[in-house]
Amino acid sequence: MEQSRAPSKQMIRLGVVVWVSFLWAAIATMLFFATFDPEELSQLATFPMTLDRTSGYSIGFLLFWVLLMLNGWIVTWLLQSGKPSGDALPAAEGERHE
Amino acid sequence: MSKPLQDIPVEVKLYEKSDKIYPRETKGRFQRLRVASVYALLGLYYALPWINWDGRQAVLFDLPARKFHIFFLTFWPQDFIFLTLLLILAGLSLFFFTAIAGRVWCGYACPQTVWTEAFIWMERWVEGTRAQQMKLASAPMSWEKARKRVTKQVLWISFALFTGLTFVGYFQPIRGLVVDFAQFQVGGWALFWVLFYGFATYGNAGFMREQVCKYMCPYARFQSAMFDRDTLIVAYDTKRGEPRSRGKRRKEDAESELGDCIDCGICVQVCPTGIDIRDGLQYECIACAACIDGCDEVMTKVGLPTGLIKYSTEAQDQGAHKSLLQTLLRPRVIIYATLLAVVFTGFITALVMRSSFQVDVLRDRNAFFRWAENDTIENSFQVRVMNKSQQDQSYIVTVHGLNQAQVVWAKPDLDGNSRVVPAGEIGEFTVLVQLPENAEFKRSQVIQLGFEETRGDKPETVTEETRFWGPKR
Numbered sequence: 001m002e003q004s005r006a007p008s009k010q011m012i013r014l015g016v017v018v019w020v021s022f023l024w025a026a027i028a029t030m031l032f033f034a035t036f037d038p039e040e041l042s043q044l045a046t047f048p049m050t051l052d053r054t055s056g057y058s059i060g061f062l063l064f065w066v067l068l069m070l071n072g073w074i075v076t077w078l079l080q081s082g083k084p085s086g087d088a089l090p091a092a093e094g095e096r097h098e
Numbered sequence: 099m100s101k102p103l104q105d106i107p108v109e110v111k112l113y114e115k116s117d118k119i120y121p122r123e124t125k126g127r128f129q130r131l132r133v134a135s136v137y138a139l140l141g142l143y144y145a146l147p148w149i150n151w152d153g154r155q156a157v158l159f160d161l162p163a164r165k166f167h168i169f170f171l172t173f174w175p176q177d178f179i180f181l182t183l184l185l186i187l188a189g190l191s192l193f194f195f196t197a198i199a200g201r202v203w204c205g206y207a208c209p210q211t212v213w214t215e216a217f218i219w220m221e222r223w224v225e226g227t228r229a230q231q232m233k234l235a236s237a238p239m240s241w242e243k244a245r246k247r248v249t250k251q252v253l254w255i256s257f258a259l260f261t262g263l264t265f266v267g268y269f270q271p272i273r274g275l276v277v278d279f280a281q282f283q284v285g286g287w288a289l290f291w292v293l294f295y296g297f298a299t300y301g302n303a304g305f306m307r308e309q310v311c312k313y314m315c316p317y318a319r320f321q322s323a324m325f326d327r328d329t330l331i332v333a334y335d336t337k338r339g340e341p342r343s344r345g346k347r348r349k350e351d352a353e354s355e356l357g358d359c360i361d362c363g364i365c366v367q368v369c370p371t372g373i374d375i376r377d378g379l380q381y382e383c384i385a386c387a388a389c390i391d392g393c394d395e396v397m398t399k400v401g402l403p404t405g406l407i408k409y410s411t412e413a414q415d416q417g418a419h420k421s422l423l424q425t426l427l428r429p430r431v432i433i434y435a436t437l438l439a440v441v442f443t444g445f446i447t448a449l450v451m452r453s454s455f456q457v458d459v460l461r462d463r464n465a466f467f468r469w470a471e472n473d474t475i476e477n478s479f480q481v482r483v484m485n486k487s488q489q490d491q492s493y494i495v496t497v498h499g500l501n502q503a504q505v506v507w508a509k510p511d512l513d514g515n516s517r518v519v520p521a522g523e524i525g526e527f528t529v530l531v532q533l534p535e536n537a538e539f540k541r542s543q544v545i546q547l548g549f550e551e552t553r554g555d556k557p558e559t560v561t562e563e564t565r566f567w568g569p570k571r
Contacts, residue, residue, distance in 0.1 A: 012313045015306070019314040034178040037164065053162045058287045 013076050021068035028068075029061040118235070119308060121218065122228040122367040126391025135206045136215050144260075147267040152488065159269050165522060171449075172522060174486055176456055183445045190441060192317070194434040196324040198426065200331050204318070204384035210310050211384065213261070213303035214370070217254060224250040228367065254304050255296075262296030308371040312382055322381065326412075328425045332385050333410040334365075334376045342376075358402050365389035365407055375407055454487040455519075457549050459529075459562040466567035473535040475568050478508070481527045483549065485519040492516040495529055496548040500566055502537040505547065506530050516552055531566055539568045 007015070038056020042049050051059075149156040151169050158167045166173040173180060195202055204211060224246050225231045237243055266288055267275055278284045284292065302310055311318050325331075339359035359376070366374045368388040373380050375389045387409065394404040413420060462478035470476040485491050494516045497505040507517055508528035519525035529547065533539060545566045551557035 007309060007313065015309070015314050019310070020316065023316075030181065034175045034181070037175075053164070054287050057161055058290070 013073075013080075017069055017072035017076060021065055021072050024068050025061055025065035028064045029057065032064075033057055033060060119370065119372040120228045120231050121370045121388065122364070122392070123222065124368045124388045124391040124395075126394055128387035129391050132206060132215065132386060132388075136212050139207065139209075139212050140216060144264050147264060147272040155271050155273075157268065158271065161269055170488070172486060172488065174456075174484065176484070177452070177486075180445070180449065183441060183448070187438070187441055187445060190434060190438045193324050194431070194438050196321055197326070197329060197430050197434055200325070200329050201321060201383070201385035202330075204311065204321075205386035208384075210302060210307075210315075211386070213299055214307050216257070217303040217307075218370075220253045220257065221250060224253065254300060258296040258300035258304075259292065260296075261299045262292040262294070265295040266291050308382070308384075311371060311384055318381055318384075324430075326428070326430055328411050328413050328420070328428055330385075330409050330411060331379055332375060332383060332387055332390060332407065333379065333412075333415055334359075334407045335405070335410075335415075336376075339376065339406050358397070358406055360396070360400060362396055364392040364396050368392040452486075453558050453560060454485070455491065455493070455549070455551065455558065455560060456484040456486060457547075457560050457562050458482040458484075459547055459564050461564060462528075467569065470530075470532060474532040475535060475539075476533075477531045477566050479529045479531070479547070479564060481529045481547075481549075483517070483519050483525045483527065485521060485523055485525070487554075488521050489554065490518060490520050491554070492518045492552045493549050494552055496550065497531055497545055498548060498561075499545040500531075500533065500537075500539065500543065503531055503533045503545070503566070506532070533566070533568065539566070541570055542567050 033056075038051060038053050038060065042051035042056065146157050147155060151167075154167060156167070156169050160167065164175050192203060221231065225234055234243055234246060263276065263279055264272070266272075269291075270288060275284065275288065279292070306314075335358075338357060340357040341355075342357050342359035342361040344361035365376065366372070366389075368391070369375070370386060370388065371382045371384060373382045375383065390407050390409065393407040397404045397406055411425070413425075458481070460480040460482075462480065465478075467475050467477050481495075483493055495505050495507065497503050506529070507515070508530050517525060517527050531545065531547075542565055544563055546561050546563055548559055548561045550559045
């Protein structure tokens with residue numbers, strides 16, 4: 001439905017995780033490949049592997065992105081799911097007694 | 099005392115059903131500025147890869163060759179420091195401009211804003227004004243509606259694909275790429291990235307729009323850290339505007355003290371992020387000034403002075419009168435400006451002083467030294483000469499720090515005492531340092547290998563330090 005513009009909490013979480021990971025993946029890719037040449041890296045692999053540079057950069061970027069997304073997803077999941085049963089709930093704004 | 103329950107503000111916005119925002123079209127000076135900005139930035143983005151320089155694409159980030167061409171400059175992975183400095187400069191500029199002028203970046207220059215604006219234009223060409231778009235959206239499906247929707251999608255998708263194609267055109271020569279693309283000859287990673295960037299543009303500018311700013315943009319959250327009382331913001335003049343009233347009530351209440359706001363709601367309708375600026379400064383406000391244009395137009399129509407919503411500062415709002423100079427000369431701005439100037443000067447200096455070639459010297463790992471003809475002690479070095487200039491260059495080698503030592507390129511029959519490296523390439527050579535056995539030397543000592551350009555107006559020299567090993571005495 002085009003009319004509905006209600007991003008659910010999970011959609012927002014997804015958007016934020018994907019987008020922030022994307023930015024960091026771009027930065028990580030630049031830093032990493034300015035230092036290491038994917039062509040030479042592939043020759044250090046422990047198994048026979050041919051990798052041209054274009055593929056190296058692309059795969060490198062996607063790998064960074066996936067890792068960062070996984071990381072972000074788990075971090076946000078831990079933050080929003082479950083609370084140790086012993087912990088008292090933090091007092092809501094209105095319930096605070098002065 | 100606990101407050102009564104109904105007074106507790108509850109943040110329900112995120113879960114509320116919010117409707118698609120149809121920003122109303124505006125006319126006015128800031129809108130013109132925005133349009134100009136969209137044309138300039140998108141024009142630059144789409145045109146730049148088509149400009150040629152010296153027989154090659156002027157701006158080409160040639161990843162397969164690990165070289166970045168930007169007009170007359172070529173950057174290598176070794177020049178990484180410049181990219182770093184450039185990013186720092188960009189960050190500092192953002193701080194600087196935010197401190198002075200608030201969110202000008204968001205309102206006028208952010209790719210999200212610029213592409214969204216372009217997509218909104220296309221939407222308006224096909225579906226008409228805000229009112230027409232809303233009517234169309236609520237109308238039942240018909241041939242007319244389907245035709246408009248399909249036309250819009252075709253326009254959006256083609257524009258997005260062209261955007262993706264241009265993006266890849268920064269990384270591989272665009273002229274060939276476009277021809278290949280038209281013949282469906284593009285494959286592999288190039289096609290992947292065209293589609294990827296195209297899809298991202300389509301999704302961000304066509305659908306997500308202001309939600310990117312609201313939920314996903316880190317800058318939108320931390321920009322307030324650069325704000326102070328003298329930062330330019332879009333503000334509603336509450337004192338002048340309130341109490342607002344409209345229509346009949348306005349006429350009936352004519353005797354009482356009424357504010358200038360006629361509560362027409364135009365400022366809300368034109369807002370691309372769907373906020374009411376009269377509620378005060380909100381982090382959703384991207385400072386696009388559409389509400390200023392909208393309100394000014396209305397104020398002119400009803401014969402009241404313009405500027406009920408205007409660019410202002412918090413200090414000004416509270417009645418402070420400061421000259422522009424007083425506003426600019428405040429510690430925050432001065433500090434940002436100084437940092438910016440320092441890094442910028444460093445960047446330019448480093449760029450100008452950048453040597454036109456670079457040398458890596460590596461000792462031969464197989465042997466410390468060997469005996470050569472005529473009882474000389476010989477050390478061998480692997481040398482990589484990187485010609486970072488735009489011309490073929492030839493190099494000679496000299497040795498310092500060791501009396502009576504001589505240095506030659508290995509295999510001297512090739513072309514005498516110099517070695518040629520084509521423009522932008524790396525030459526790998528062997529250099530031999532020879533020392534007569536009867537010379538004075540230590541078992542191991544520091545020597546300098548000098549490499550000199552032999553062509554051009556200003557031949558440069560690069561000196562590399564290494565070690566010379568001899569036999570035990």
